[in-house]
Amino acid sequence: MASFRRSVLAQMLICGVIALLGPGLWNANNSLGAGGALTPYLVNAGNSLVFGLMGLFCILSPIFVNWIGVKGTLIAGSLGWSVYSAALYQNNRYGTEWFVIFGAAICGVSAGLYWAAEGAIILSYPEHANRGRYLALWIAFKNGGQLIGGAINLGLNATKATAGSVSYITILVFVALQAIAAPLGLFLSPPHKTERSDGTRIVVEPKTPVKEQVRRLWQMILTPQILRLLPIFFSCWFYWGYASTYLTLYFSVRARALASFLSAVTGTLACILLGIFLDSKRLSVKARIRYGFIFTAGLFTLLWIWVLIVQHDFEMNRPPTLDWVSPGFGRAFGIYIMLQTSGNMVQNYLYFLMGTVNDGTLEMSRATGLLRGVESWGQCASFGISSSKFSPFYTTVINLVFWTVSLIPAVFSIWAVEDKRTLVEGQDSASEDAVVEALAEEKKDPVSQA
Incomplete structure (x- = not known):
């Protein structure tokens, strides 16, 4: 019987609290629109740099996981969130601009390491049968950071019924x-010491040279099934720059604070329900993967059509600053809440998909690093567009086109998913060999590399 400290649940709770305090609160700050700033353009440029560097280091992070383990990589990856928030505080209170760019660079490098290590832990530590639930728990914690942050935002800015920047005390907290x-x-337990409830071992690939890690990463990228998923990885978070700008341009400070709070509530509930469905024993893995895709991708597509219609109306006749007592507030506000909620569900689904087609800590770090890295480059491009005064309507058109086109190759990969773990069409046996080697290594030496 596993001690609680070494149990999978304990590791998920530790990762969840880190996600709450780090990216969760960072998301809460960005859910205010432009990090709570008066205008979105400088912060959008900073966010573009964050995601550009994050994408690169997400993809390269398996090298660090191989070198210092998932625990060390996670700790290194948790250092940058507070630096960028401190830069936003300086900009909000004193107008300092250079620190925003510097903080963005630090955060981008650090967050790249964080996301791949976190994804590897969340997807490789739990037994296969419970991955959807644990993934939902992690998402709930991450959104819980946004929920707490949103409550702080709302409490400190509830009287600001006009446009402007949020209280600097919000960011200081x-x-x-x-x-x-x-x-x-x-406090995180390394994989070789973590004990699953079903008694199975966590696969830990033995350390290999950097050149070999790069080779395996490149091999994964060129795998047909993964290659066809890259467009949807890019487009699934491409909306965030638009959403941040939309909230900043059209809503009062307290409405932005309410959006930060409420989108966390709806996103958390939606991801928990999706996680329960993805772990359902009533349907095969293949059926869950397909139905999950139809629901999440279909909802997101319909939502973009709604966004396009409303944004076109705003383009023709820009509304005054919308507060929660303003006429037409519900229609405009609902778009943002639904966009964030469905976006979280799409990301939750894609993580589950990658967890289904891969196994082992290093293999998971490559898979999640690739997923989060390409997502980050989509966010980088999105915030880059939004850092200028480019038309929000044409930004919406670009989003809808990118998303719709990305669904076509994704369908071929998702429909290739079988009920067993091996899903990749035409893939050679390199990944399986790595797993076999790791299992053999564990039999020789039960204290595997962390």
């Missing part, structure tokens, strides 16, 4: 809380 994230990583 975030800086203090995010600084706690990295030390919590010290």
Whole structure:
């Protein structure tokens, strides 16, 4: 019987709290629109740099996981959130601009390591039968950070019924809380010491040279099934720059604070329900993967059509600053809430998909690093577009086109999913060989590389 400290649940709770304090609060800040700033353009440029560097280091992070283990990589990846929030505080209170760009660079490198290590832990530690639920738990914690942050935002800005920047105290609270994230990583159990409830071992690939890690990463990228998923990875978070700008341009400070809070509530509930469905034993894995895709992708597509219609109306006749007592507030506000909610569901689904087609800590770090890296480049491009005064309507058109086109190759990969773990059409046996080697290594030496 596994001790609680070494149990999978304990590791998920530790990762969840880190996700709450780090990216969760960062998301809460960005859910205010432009990090709570008066205008979106500088912060959008900073966010573009964050996601550009994050994408690169997400994809390269398996090298670090192979070198210092998932635990060390996670700790290193938790250091940058508070630095960027501190830069946003300086900009909000004193108008400092250079620190936003510097903080964005630090955060981008750090977050790239964080996301791949976190994804590897969340998807490789749990037994296969419970991955959807644990993924939903992690998403709930991450959105819980946005929920807490949103409550702080709302409490400190509830009287601001006009446009403007949020209280700088809001961001200062975030800086203090995010600084706690990295030390919590010290309590994480390495994979070779973690005990699953079903008695199975966590596959840990033996350490290999950097050149071999690069070879395996490139091999994964060129796998036909993964290659066809890259467009949807890019487009699934491409909307965020538009959503942040939309909220900043059209809503009052307290409405932005309400959006930060409410989108966390709806996103958390939606992902929990999706996670329960994805772990359902009543349907085969193949059926869950297909139905999950139809629901999440279909909802997101219909939502973009709605966004296009409303944004066109705003383009023809820009509304005054919308507060929660303004006429037409519900229609415009609902778009943002639904966009964030369905976006979270799409990401939750894609993580589950990658967890289904891969196994082992290093293989998972490559898979999640690739997923999060390409997602980040989509966000980089999105915030890059939104850092200028480019028309929000044409930004919406670009989003809808990118998303719709990305669904076509994704369908071929998702429909290739079988009920067993091996799903990749035409894939050679390199990944399986790595798993066999790791299992053999574990039999020789039960204390595997972390």
